[in-house]
Amino acid sequence: MIGIVSYLVFFASIVLILGIIALGLNLQWGYTGLFNAGIVGFYAVGAYAHAILTAAPRPELIGNFGLPWIVGVAGAMAATALAAWAVGWATIRLRGDYLAISTFGIAVSIQLVTLNWEALTGGSQGLSAIPRPLFGWFQTPFGFNLWFFGLLVAITATVYWGLERILRAPWGRVLKAIREDETAAEALGKSPRAFRLQAFVLGSTLMGLAGALYVSFIGFVSPFDFMPILTFQIWAMVIVGGSGNNRGALLGALVVWAIWSASGVAITKLVPPAHAAQGGAVQVILIGLLLLLALLLRPRGLIGEESVVSRHANDPDPLGKS
Amino acid sequence: MMKWTGLAAGLALAAAFTPHQAAAQQPSCPVKIGGVLPLTGSMGPITTKIAQAAQLAVEHINQGGGVKGCPVELILRDDQGQPTVGVDAAKYLVEVERVPAITGTVSSGVTGPIIASVTAPSKVVQISCCSTASAFTLDGRSQGYFFRTLPTSKTQAYATASEMARRGLKKTAIIYVNTDFGVDMTKFVKLALPKLGGDIVAEVPYNDNQPSYRAEVTKALAAKPESLLLVGFPKDAVTIVREWLSLGGSQKIALNNSMRVMDFVNGVGPKFLNESFGMDNAQVAGPTVDAFNKSFQEKYKTDSAGPGVHTQYDAVMVLGLAMNIAKDLSGPAIKDAVRQVHAAGGAQVGTGPEEFKKAVQLIKDGKPIKYFGATGPIEFDANGDVTGPALVWKIQNGEIVTDRVISIEDMQALFKKVEG
Numbered sequence: 001m002i003g004i005v006s007y008l009v010f011f012a013s014i015v016l017i018l019g020i021i022a023l024g025l026n027l028q029w030g031y032t033g034l035f036n037a038g039i040v041g042f043y044a045v046g047a048y049a050h051a052i053l054t055a056a057p058r059p060e061l062i063g064n065f066g067l068p069w070i071v072g073v074a075g076a077m078a079a080t081a082l083a084a085w086a087v088g089w090a091t092i093r094l095r096g097d098y099l100a101i102s103t104f105g106i107a108v109s110i111q112l113v114t115l116n117w118e119a120l121t122g123g124s125q126g127l128s129a130i131p132r133p134l135f136g137w138f139q140t141p142f143g144f145n146l147w148f149f150g151l152l153v154a155i156t157a158t159v160y161w162g163l164e165r166i167l168r169a170p171w172g173r174v175l176k177a178i179r180e181d182e183t184a185a186e187a188l189g190k191s192p193r194a195f196r197l198q199a200f201v202l203g204s205t206l207m208g209l210a211g212a213l214y215v216s217f218i219g220f221v222s223p224f225d226f227m228p229i230l231t232f233q234i235w236a237m238v239i240v241g242g243s244g245n246n247r248g249a250l251l252g253a254l255v256v257w258a259i260w261s262a263s264g265v266a267i268t269k270l271v272p273p274a275h276a277a278q279g280g281a282v283q284v285i286l287i288g289l290l291l292l293l294a295l296l297l298r299p300r301g302l303i304g305e306e307s308v309v310s311r312h313a314n315d316p317d318p319l320g321k322s
Numbered sequence: 323m324m325k326w327t328g329l330a331a332g333l334a335l336a337a338a339f340t341p342h343q344a345a346a347q348q349p350s351c352p353v354k355i356g357g358v359l360p361l362t363g364s365m366g367p368i369t370t371k372i373a374q375a376a377q378l379a380v381e382h383i384n385q386g387g388g389v390k391g392c393p394v395e396l397i398l399r400d401d402q403g404q405p406t407v408g409v410d411a412a413k414y415l416v417e418v419e420r421v422p423a424i425t426g427t428v429s430s431g432v433t434g435p436i437i438a439s440v441t442a443p444s445k446v447v448q449i450s451c452c453s454t455a456s457a458f459t460l461d462g463r464s465q466g467y468f469f470r471t472l473p474t475s476k477t478q479a480y481a482t483a484s485e486m487a488r489r490g491l492k493k494t495a496i497i498y499v500n501t502d503f504g505v506d507m508t509k510f511v512k513l514a515l516p517k518l519g520g521d522i523v524a525e526v527p528y529n530d531n532q533p534s535y536r537a538e539v540t541k542a543l544a545a546k547p548e549s550l551l552l553v554g555f556p557k558d559a560v561t562i563v564r565e566w567l568s569l570g571g572s573q574k575i576a577l578n579n580s581m582r583v584m585d586f587v588n589g590v591g592p593k594f595l596n597e598s599f600g601m602d603n604a605q606v607a608g609p610t611v612d613a614f615n616k617s618f619q620e621k622y623k624t625d626s627a628g629p630g631v632h633t634q635y636d637a638v639m640v641l642g643l644a645m646n647i648a649k650d651l652s653g654p655a656i657k658d659a660v661r662q663v664h665a666a667g668g669a670q671v672g673t674g675p676e677e678f679k680k681a682v683q684l685i686k687d688g689k690p691i692k693y694f695g696a697t698g699p700i701e702f703d704a705n706g707d708v709t710g711p712a713l714v715w716k717i718q719n720g721e722i723v724t725d726r727v728i729s730i731e732d733m734q735a736l737f738k739k740v741e742g
Contacts, residue, residue: 004418124430141444220437222435273395278361281366284402
């Protein structure tokens with residue numbers, strides 16, 4: 001019993017980390033219409049920035065400063081914001097698929113840098129022994145996982161609350177206006193380029209935050225953590241959950257990761273051990289099938305975008321005079 | 323969000339009141355072993371055979387009496403070559419299936435996070451068939467819970483260093499390709515050579531696919547070396563050796579396994595290579611290896627050649643033996659028992675069900691065993707790594723010929739000499 005709880009806590013922690021990335025993408029795609037296909041690149045910048053700042057010093061590596069966890073998280077967010085600003089400044093004028101191709105290329109380049117800049121990133125060997133916050137306080141891995149899960153809940157809740165606040169504010173409505181009709185938004189005196197860049201940087205910073213949380217949860221980072229498949233998974237989460245809805249992004253993270261994980265469990269239960277070697281292929285088919293079904297049955301996502309324009313629209317007394 | 327915090331608090335309470343996992347007594351049947359392998363993804367094509375080798379080992383263990391009278395069940399999960407998927411699968415196996423040992427996985431990028439976040443903290447034994455990254459076992463990070471049954475690049479590096487010392491190459495320059503293989507080789511040669519009576523005067527990395535390596539060669543020659551160790555791949559190596567010789571470098575050149583091809587020899591010109599030599603992993607041979615090859619062929623109607631097949635069989639067999647030796651089926655007990663599968667002075671046991679039965683009987687009688695597997699003798703060093711035999715090759719009359727073979731026993735002695 002305790003084993004199942006322990007596994008579920010671990011599983012839910014991964015869901016929350018992926019959920020934060022999905023929230024970042026939802027801000028970029030769901031609200032602003034930015035086709036970011038380089039999610040994994042910003043995730044990698046955050047992850048490596050955190051690892052380099054917090055890991056214990058090793059003579060053969062530059063960096064590895066052994067700084068406190070919170071400095072690592074802040075540094076990771078700052079580094080990702082900077083990287084996103086530089087990338088965004090150069091590419092944000094591009095529309096749709098052009099932006100997708102350039103961000104995808106940048107993500108692949110970032111992954112190659114992590115693989116080859118050995119003195120900084122440890123190359124293909126990766127960086128290990130990354131400190132986990134307060135790991136020494138707990139006697140069992142379950143104790144640590146539970147504490148970290150609590151931390152993740154608090155962080156995710158803060159991010160969710162903050163996003164809801166700004167997206168329901170005028171700033172969020174401008175983003176939607178740009179997504180729907182950029183020319184019209186410009187005609188109203190808003191600078192689409194500036195707003196798009198802001199949304200891009202903010203969303204990417206959340207991806208960097210998730211990267212920092214991931215490495216401080218796992219304690220190990222290598223270039224293999226940042227293959228393009230992750231970008232696809234996050235997209236699946238946002239689309240399945242409902243793009244343009246933050247609760248949808250979080251729900252999508254849960255559902256898609258559960259499909260990934262539960263299909264593996266189902267295969268070990270259903271396929272006789274003698275054929276387990278073939279089970280992997282069946283699992284991949286199953287994942288594809290479930291994602292397809294989700295999209296066929298709920299084309300707008302599990303929770304679609306709310307069609308509310310203003311939070312005062314349903315107010316019986318919109319001007320608040322009484 | 324109140325609901326979430328409430329849930330977390332409830333879980334914390336539940337954790338506080340749950341007694342610590344009780345030590346295992348008589349095992350409940352069947353005994354489970356976890357498996358994490360990339361059945362799909364880029365490694366999928368080579369992994370099918372690896373998974374089959376694992377299942378063959380489980381079959382042999384069960385036909386040979388199982389573990390402590392119980393049949394063994396391998397629960398195999400797919401990591402898809404993705405670290406998050408692999409970590410999730412391993413965590414499920416450890417927490418929900420409660421396996422005391424896991425075999426896996428192929429990619430070092432997946433094995434590393436599993437050690438760091440699942441097996442080492444939960445004190446679960448992990449044996450990999452295929453991951454070579456040397457970083458896992460540094461500074462006791464795996465806390466002794468990680469083993470692997472394939473020789474790492476260390477084997478070739480130490481063998482090279484010992485052959486260089488034997489030939490009296492004192493002042494050597496190293497030019498190496500800047501990949502994890504080249505970096506590891508250089509690191510371990512550097513560790514071994516001074517202890518065997520040699521000295522490295524220059525280390526120069528190079529990036530592949532360049533038209534000229536004059537800068538690298540000039541830099542290496544500036545230290546006035548009497549010989550060269552070149553670690554890299556044939557195409558660039560031809561360029562490097564030609565430039566090295568034309569700038570006045572010594573013909574005493576040590577080469578790594580990739581250069582054991584005629585393209586390289588003819589590219590440089592055989593007459594310039596009469597004083598050079600190279601290193602390679604020697605083919606493991608012996609009755610236990612043949613027995614494995616034969617049973618794999620019979621079972622799957624295909625030959626057992628391929629990366630990771632033999633080492634995966636040994637990984638599972640080692641677990642089967644160690645679980646029989648261990649006093650109970652807890653991770654720490656199995657971890658200690660893994661080191662007793664190849665005990666000094668033990669009775670030799672090999673591959674296949676009959677040999678496993680023999681081993682189980684010996685263990686029951688309290689006698690030590692010495693396992694010879696599908697890759698020869700399996701003895702783990704302090705880091706949980708194994709060694710393999712190596713061969714020295716040279717160029718004679720324009721042909722590549724074997725100079726001598728360094729047996730696995732010599733290799734183990736060499737490891738002890740270098741690492742103490």
